[in-house]
Amino acid sequence: MNFSTPLDSFPLIRSRDIEEVCEALGRIYARPALVSARGVAGVDAAVNNCQLQHIALAYAAYGAAMALGYPATGFFVQLLPIRGTAEIIRGQTSGALTPGISAVVSSSAPYVMNYGVDYAHLVLRIDARALTEKLAAMTGATIDEPLRMNPQQDFKHPAAQILQQYLPLLIDTLSGAHPPFPDWWIAQTEQFLMTLFLCGHRHNYSYLLEALEVQDAAPIEVRQAEEYVEANWQQAITLEKLAEVTGVSAFSLFSAFKKHRGYSPLEFATRLRSRHRRA
């Protein structure tokens, strides 16, 4: 392939020999086994790999319709298709991969990839130990039972979408980083990626992370209430009405106003009225 590929300043291998390709994948990830010899003659592989500390970002296109079987790898992986179609087979279940439809693989789950000729994807690969440690640090919990991602994911989850949109930006940033950014910059970026991965995907510890999210009236409700008051200052305004408009309880709206504005919603209405009357 002559046109530029993502991460092409980090080439791992360009080869037409499937043995060489599998050997190279084994060096950075896990050596796959050829499931059947069909299609292998046409292999024209390009794999780029940018290794950070506990995370790697990769690009892979094999140029052939073929199936590779991966053993359990010790990495948590997200595959983000950017071209063509493929199929991922785990046990008895199979899932389609195509741009916009991603897949998440647990560190202890073997899987088979059935690649289409034109298929290409980006890969986010996170060391299982580092991810487990991040989970422990975020939740304060002891992670005895290994972390396992649900094979079925909702990629519309906000954090999952942020992660999918963020990866191309990060790849662009790393590709332009000459000289490479320092370890402490990389370390923080990895923390961010692991947080997005753990918050955006469902797994057997999701409930612990959800418990940490503060259930508070966010400033957006305060602002919605303010907008309503601005538009309706000539009418009677009650706290109940504002609660109805913003969809949070009267009490949490009142507390949020006190916290973020230093006055209550009805004090705000009174001030606004006296200002409008003077004007």
Add this chain to the structure above:
Amino acid sequence: MPRTARSLDRYPLLRSQNVDEMCAALERVYAKPALKLAAETKQVDVTLNHYQAKDIAIAYTKYGIDLTAAYPENDFALQTFPVRGRGEVTINNGVSPLGPCNGVIVSPGMRFAITLNANYEHFVLVVHKRALTDKLSALTGATIQGQLRFNPTQDRRDPSAKALRDHFFFLVSTLSTCAVPLSDLVLAEFEQTLVVMFLHANRHNYSHLLERDALRIEPRQIRQAEEYIEANWQQTVTLEKLAEITGVSAFSLFNAFRKHRGYSPLEFVARLRSRRGRA
């Protein structure tokens, strides 16, 4: 500047034609400016959007009038990201231009005056001084007591400056388009990432500490961290806290643990907890 960056319209602080309302709103979120308007008028056409996170805030402003605003000393560092129009910032008699290619960085504790033409628009990243000094201490192990002084300008072609700018606009765009409030965990990690990138992209009087090789760590300091963890295993233990106690950087401490003990400080915490929890 990326055209896709939305102007934080979901977080309106003020829409007004009244100059006093404008000053009051700015005082609420930042500091009260002393204003000089070019025309003899009280009439402005101001749009202020403001998103307040824990350590940082991001804002969008458009005043619709030629003006000069002088701000007093404050506990914040800020960086402007102009999108339209022209202006300049004066700090200590030094004048730096503002335009689509030139942002300006203001150090905490510095007065400054900003002069803008009527069609000027910009985004601002505001970072609390404490967040910057805490992060510097955690990274370098040094105690940061004195002033924190940033260069007022940066080379926008520098990859580190581009990384900060791209990540900043990614957050702006995410906040502007995301249908639901951002997860607190994701937002907190994003804030940390921007703080780290701010310290990397902008030259300051502690830059040299970030550039020298990781401090050499003695086994004594590892013991110190272990003793602290043993005594406080029931509380939340963070790398930053351990860095503070041992007087070395979080990053170096992490590496030293891995090297001398084969596990990280937080893995040690998790192991100890599960041992104590069972005992």
